[in-house]
Ligand SMILES: O=C(O)CCC(=O)C(=O)O
């Protein structure tokens with residue numbers, strides 16, 4: 131079997147999983163899940179008429195006038211998937227992992243050009259109290275009944291054949307997965323991608339669905355005959371292969387929960403890698419052009435059925451997926467908590483930065499001068515993109531960094547950086563020297579200037595912040611010391627990032643899950659294909675102060691490896707926070723015409739993050755040829771970032 135074809139699994143002879151043929155089917159199915167993460171399923175027992183029927187209902191539903199469809203609006207909460215989402219509305223869904231994607235969407239450049247109607251399985255006790263949102267029956271009589279019935283048909287296949295086949299294929303007892311899916315919250319989605327001039331897809335003005343992974347156990351999807359679904363190649367990350375429509379076949383794929391459950395790895399050379407079951411990136415683009423088309427891309431319908439595990443279940447590494455040579459990578463997790471984490475804080479585990487729900491954060495690197503930049507606020511406008519490619523941002527400074535290194539390869543800031551006032555004309559410099567407590571006459575001018583910088587540029591250099599230079603230098607020294615430690619020490623025990631740790635700890639070079647951080651097709655192609663691994667390592671620390679995170683513990687390595695580091699870092703943290711609360715946020719509040727404490731009120735115990743970043747030395751051509759990046763273009767979460 132070539133890795134680059136999506137295998138076809140024929141369930142015709144599977145029966146209930148006890149007949150002699152079923153073993154071979156189960157094995158082949160497991161291999162597809164392991165090697166590709168995708169498969170075509172045929173002879174599933176889901177009657178073709180039922181599938182045709184749901185497509186007919188879907189066409190009928192989407193043909194309704196928009197005002198009618200809007201009578202069942204999808205609620206704003208991303209986690210509650212039900213009801214109608216209009217074209218370009220379902221943007222901040224589970225599919226958006228990344229700051230960059232959010233930023234792009236906010237700018238309206240690449241909205242998903244689709245509408246969808248989501249239905250949760252109402253029969254599941256797990257959904258009690260979470261009603262679906264239906265259109266009034268008289269608008270589309272019979273739809274509700276058909277859709278729920280269709281769900282049951284899919285669930286029957288899931289429980290009688292699909293999950294048993296996977297269990298058997300993995301050498302587990304037939305009912306292993308069934309036990310975790312007794313009343314899982316399955317979701318049916320009707321998706322409609324409207325007709326559009328092919329040009330809009332080609333120019334990248336619009337997409338159908340950006341690259342993403344599904345987050346539950348697995349998905350069964352039927353598509354019409356238009357095409358456009360693509361799956362990341364198992365052998366060439368970043369290259370997408372078509373998953374064209376196959377009449378009568380369902381498209382099956384593994385989701386993130388199942389990958390994790392199987393001890394799935396996601397941090398290898400910057401690529402998503404699964405040891406066992408693979409949750410594969412996929413996307414929908416316009417299908418290949420035909421010679422005789424009229425410049426229009428046909429509308430497309432698809433019907434994914436997302437299979438979820440029981441919310442109250444605790445999933446621990448699947449037996450057989452770990453052993454003496456292969457320790458468990460994850461703590462057991464409660465499914466509901468996992469889903470929450472994924473929906474609400476999904477952002478946290480994709481990037482070396484910080485999660486949503488942070489009120490603000492600090493960010494520190496080894497090489498850029500003092501910058502304050504405005505990140506995402508939940509309700510904010512798009513923020514400014516910055517890009518750490520050495521040739522693109524603050525070029526003078528960065529070129530100098532490339533040239534100058536302290537003896538052991540670590541640049542020290544004092545050697546490298548000119549005073550911020552020196553060079554960069556486009557990023558305003560804000561001098562806090564006279565700000566005081568924000569009541570003096572001088573402070574008025576300062577606040578106004580800060581506000582204007584935030585509005586017009588989104589970035590500013592801050593000087594005379596009161597954060598002592600020795601403190602900053604000290605932090606850089608500790609950082610250099612830390613990154614000089616041997617990899618085994620840095621990466622010790624749990625000091626590698628796990629989703630549960632919300633990014634505390636060490637992340638080695640190339641360990642960021644880059645494939646999830648990008649949305650638009652070109653970048654997805656460029657980055658995970660190995661052309662642009664982020665050449666950096668980082669260590670992240672959260673504020674441990676009692677009032678901020680009562681039950682939170684950072685991931686620290688043993689004190690004896692770097693005695694004094696922890697104390698210094700936490701202390702530095704407090705110094706930054708003091709500036710934040712005494713000057714920065716008051717200045718921004720006043721500058722925006724609010725009362726001085728406006729932002730402080732929202733940041734009494736915000737979960738700030740300190741991040742030490744190290745971008746190792748590398749031949750300049752690596753960057754010039756575009757083979758490597760330091761940090762790709764992105765925006766920050768949180769309220770804002772202060773960076774040295
Ligand atoms: O429409 C398709 O073929 C894919 C849909 C999909 O991947 C999703 O909704 O998660």
Ligand SMILES: [Fe+2]
Pocket residue numbers: 342343344412
């Ligand atoms: Fe998907």
